[in-house]
Amino acid sequence: MGTDAPIAAVELSDVRFGWRGASSPLLAISSIRIERGEKVFLAGPSGSGKSTLLGLMSGVLLPQAGSVRVLGQAWESMSASQRDRYRADHLGVIFQMFNLVPYLSVLENVLLPLKFSKLRLGRLAQPEREARELLELLGIGAEMLGRPAGELSVGEQQRTAAVRALLGQPEVVIADEPTSALDADNRDAFLELLLVEVGRSGAALVFVSHDRSLASRFDRVVELADLRAEAQ
Amino acid sequence: MMSLALKSLWFRRGSMALTVLSIAISVALLLGIERVRTQAKENFAGMVSGTDLIVAARGNSVQILLASIMHIGYPASGVSEGAVQHVCSNRNVAWCIPMVMGDSHRGYRVIGTDLMMFDKFRYARNRGLSFREGVVFDGTRKAVIGAQVADGLGYKLGSKILVTHGAGGESLIEHSAAPFEVSGILAPTGTPVDRAIYVSLEGYEAMHEGFGGHENIDPLADADHAEEKSVSAVLVGLKSRAAVLGLQRSFGEYRAEPLTAVMPGDTLLELWQLTGIAETALVWISGVVVVIGLVGITTNLLASVNERRREMAVLRAVGAGLPQVAGLILGEALLLTAMGVALGLALFQVALFCLAPVLQARYGFELAAGGILPGEWARMGWILLAGGLVGAIPAYRTYKRSLSDGISIRI
Numbered sequence: 001m002g003t004d005a006p007i008a009a010v011e012l013s014d015v016r017f018g019w020r021g022a023s024s025p026l027l028a029i030s031s032i033r034i035e036r037g038e039k040v041f042l043a044g045p046s047g048s049g050k051s052t053l054l055g056l057m058s059g060v061l062l063p064q065a066g067s068v069r070v071l072g073q074a075w076e077s078m079s080a081s082q083r084d085r086y087r088a089d090h091l092g093v094i095f096q097m098f099n100l101v102p103y104l105s106v107l108e109n110v111l112l113p114l115k116f117s118k119l120r121l122g123r124l125a126q127p128e129r130e131a132r133e134l135l136e137l138l139g140i141g142a143e144m145l146g147r148p149a150g151e152l153s154v155g156e157q158q159r160t161a162a163v164r165a166l167l168g169q170p171e172v173v174i175a176d177e178p179t180s181a182l183d184a185d186n187r188d189a190f191l192e193l194l195l196v197e198v199g200r201s202g203a204a205l206v207f208v209s210h211d212r213s214l215a216s217r218f219d220r221v222v223e224l225a226d227l228r229a230e231a232q
Numbered sequence: 233m234m235s236l237a238l239k240s241l242w243f244r245r246g247s248m249a250l251t252v253l254s255i256a257i258s259v260a261l262l263l264g265i266e267r268v269r270t271q272a273k274e275n276f277a278g279m280v281s282g283t284d285l286i287v288a289a290r291g292n293s294v295q296i297l298l299a300s301i302m303h304i305g306y307p308a309s310g311v312s313e314g315a316v317q318h319v320c321s322n323r324n325v326a327w328c329i330p331m332v333m334g335d336s337h338r339g340y341r342v343i344g345t346d347l348m349m350f351d352k353f354r355y356a357r358n359r360g361l362s363f364r365e366g367v368v369f370d371g372t373r374k375a376v377i378g379a380q381v382a383d384g385l386g387y388k389l390g391s392k393i394l395v396t397h398g399a400g401g402e403s404l405i406e407h408s409a410a411p412f413e414v415s416g417i418l419a420p421t422g423t424p425v426d427r428a429i430y431v432s433l434e435g436y437e438a439m440h441e442g443f444g445g446h447e448n449i450d451p452l453a454d455a456d457h458a459e460e461k462s463v464s465a466v467l468v469g470l471k472s473r474a475a476v477l478g479l480q481r482s483f484g485e486y487r488a489e490p491l492t493a494v495m496p497g498d499t500l501l502e503l504w505q506l507t508g509i510a511e512t513a514l515v516w517i518s519g520v521v522v523v524i525g526l527v528g529i530t531t532n533l534l535a536s537v538n539e540r541r542r543e544m545a546v547l548r549a550v551g552a553g554l555p556q557v558a559g560l561i562l563g564e565a566l567l568l569t570a571m572g573v574a575l576g577l578a579l580f581q582v583a584l585f586c587l588a589p590v591l592q593a594r595y596g597f598e599l600a601a602g603g604i605l606p607g608e609w610a611r612m613g614w615i616l617l618a619g620g621l622v623g624a625i626p627a628y629r630t631y632k633r634s635l636s637d638g639i640s641i642r643i
Contacts, residue, residue, distance in 0.1 A: 016382030055638045058549070060638035080553065081553050084551055085551065088551020088552075089547075089551075091549075095546070098546070099546060101236075101547065102243060102545055103239045103244075110241075112550045113411040113551055161402065
């Protein structure tokens, strides 16, 4: 790796990870590099270790060997509380479903990361107004903001989660099968909005899905199977 | 994190309300038992506060105290007129109140005494007796009755009282020849005085003289009234409390007959030692009730650990650390306990507010309604601490769960 190369958004090198007690590593990845602002489609069948990979990327799991870096900082070089802070500052995460804390309102859910990240809070002059604007852009009207998150439709929940992941411009957005719980119309609309807003914020997007029909909308497709084959 | 915990609890308020209620009831019970326990001691201490010594025939000091002040039981035997003179004429004695007892009227104790009783008897930090109606007895056929006697039996000034021999109910032998007329009704005192009927020593004696003809069928007569002009006990007030120890010994060493002089405060302590086991049992029982409430909180939170895995993953994803996720659960346990304690305190205060006047009126028992005693603050503090300790169990489980779950859970 050349020292003059720009800092990658996410970079994995020679990573090996296995759950304790397993004889062979679940994941063995020689290299993944995702540039800043790059939109990457990470494809792989279920059971291929996608969620483990996302756990490694977001610093919740640490590799047994190798290094996982976000914006040049290796997760394994940080303490647990530093990792939590770093994750809040630089990562936005969207899950397949149940993204929202059920007892908080839509607006409270969206503002939640700002409680943990002063950095992201500092980027917003008027956090609540900007959250409302972004929600409006993704089709969550003002009348929904005070409602408990559990009352939203799945599509609305996913869009709310997207707003939360984007608010305060984290550099990396990780989306774990965010469209798989949506019907076709909702899925396309959601993907469109997500790509536009990620583009606007300048974040790198790691989009994990088994639905290859979506892959054409991304800058690059990475096959998880290929990565693992490389290592073996 | 605390506001998050509050919102989370509010979201699950249905099941949480029951948990809070169980804590509240146990807290109210604990505080209630403690209040009754401490106030009982306060009340008894108040009853004896004005009396420096009680002199009676030699016997058990607790028995003498119970009989002469609490009106429970009777002294073993009497004190002769000469001994009463000996005690009352001591130069350190400010006042002395002779009392003779052994008879009752419809369950209320009849006590023969002299006018000193209404002048010098002190209770509850230096309060004297006062009359609600009427005046002191001025002859052998008159009686002064306590407030509860008047209220309980519906007696007014001028009512006639027939005295029964012994402490029991209706069936015992009546001194039918000797009716008394109510000349005065005392104001409520919150002490056993309220449940007593006072007559003059001469009237009490006359009643038994009149009864003399039936002596052969009265099995108690010899034991109680064998000695002429004997009293059951003498309450003594001193000019200076400094003399109390010396006088206690001096009266105890009276040559002419065996006497026991009791210091009421010290004897109360002896009494509390006797009742200590029962008190300890009560405190333990109420403590166990609190523990059951706390176990309820823990069970509730433990049961929710699994169903909240997804929520914890979301919190972790937006940047909450493991300590914060565990802290959320711990915070919920503490909040639940705190709400339970607060509600329990409120229940306790409401109960006091409602019950205190009733207890005061019917049993003369003062609960000191309103206000929280220092010991009660301490108890509530301990319960909160215990809530935090048991809350650590589900918090730890959440920590372990969240550690292995990370941020993504497949369902």
